[in-house]
Amino acid sequence: MKPELKHFFDGMGAYLAKPGTASLEQLYARHPGWDAPARRVSIYGDFVRGHVRGAVEKLYPLLRRAVGPEAWTSLVEGYTLTRPARHHEVNRLGESFPAFIADSLVSHGLPPHAAELARFEWTDFAVFSSQSPSPARVEALTPNPTLAVLEHTFRLCAHVRSRGEGGAPERGEELALLWRHPVDLVTYYQEATPPTLLVLKMAVEGLSASDVTAATGMPEADVLDAVARLSRDGLVLTPGG
Template identity: 75%
Template sequence: MKPALEHFFDSMGAYLANPAPASLEQLYAEHPGWAAPSSRVSLYGDFVRGHVRGALEKLFPLVRSAVGPDAWRLLVEDYTRTRPARHHEVNRLGEGFASFLADTLPTRGLAPFIPALARFEWTDFAVFASQVELPEQVAALTPNPTLVVLEQSFRLCAYVRARGAGAPPEPGEELALVWRHPESLASYYLEATPHALLVLKMAVEGLSAAEVSAATGMPEADILDAVTRLSRDGLVLAPRG
């Protein structure tokens, strides 16, 4: 038998996922003697569902716009029912939304890029809110420790940059880099270009511009320019001085 407190939270989660009057009656029936006023419990349920709805709208504005208001309302209702709100931090309520969309995509008639777009939007927030501390100084070129690499089968970077305007994202393999800028603390993203990957390789392997130039034939000045530009954007951290 489950401990009483665990059973209470399980049954409360079931009520929050399905706020019909019968669910409230079932909640009280499972806990005889519980004397909390039903009007207050109902109001609490409305608050929790409102928090979930508000968090999803804030975290996934492009998904919401792409699917339209009617489909969005049904998605939020089904997500609330199948993924009860249990985390104390409101924004974390959206953590499972991308996987929920991927699991239910075949039955909803949504565009196939929607789960990938949700994953992108969640990653953008998670990087912004990351607790990873950035060093104030580095001794050598260093990858930004908040960097997340997303492998996706749609060209989402351009779509996100356009804020969902225009045509849907085109199918195609894309490597997206998402990180938090060390000074502005804003999240940045970039489709992984050859220059970006080269500079990251330099940072990871400790290569100098002269060594890369000798190995690739690229002008050293071009390599240094890429390092300067991408360190200014925060993708890599460069020594000061």
């Protein structure tokens, strides 16, 4: 990029982060002779800020409820100042919001689970929109290629499933699994359980049900039942499934 264009876009980015009469005047002062109508530039600035606000409100509804309207407004304003409106895809304007929330926990007096909840909500969307294709056929038990794993210090799977109706989530270590169902094409999620992790281990290491039974003593029928259940949920893919 030419130096003069970089200077222009840096100045425009500073204006878009915080539009207003003063910043608009500063923008024009930095670019003498620029004759774009000020009213049009102002409307554009409002559009960009609206896109950022709309993206985070859409992506983080549970977080918005958890922090309350006053803190939410302050967070969105603060996040906009970080100039997130750089990606051509609108939803990606909210990608950095979980990191911003993590940095804002103390300064904004946020609930302790806010950062983990933001990360969960972004992962929900990222899994849903993942470009990882699900193969039409597999030759062996295979993990879903969209699988994402999150470690929590709160029981967020139950909290998200209840849409936050029960108040703050319970504290407790949790390993959350999120994946896109290969047929339904929506994000599924659950707390990892020993049978779930066992089936995933089978898929990753190429173990058979009889291998698992020999190593653990778990009845082979129970192993096969767990594989069938998780195959229906789309967490693992099976030959002919």
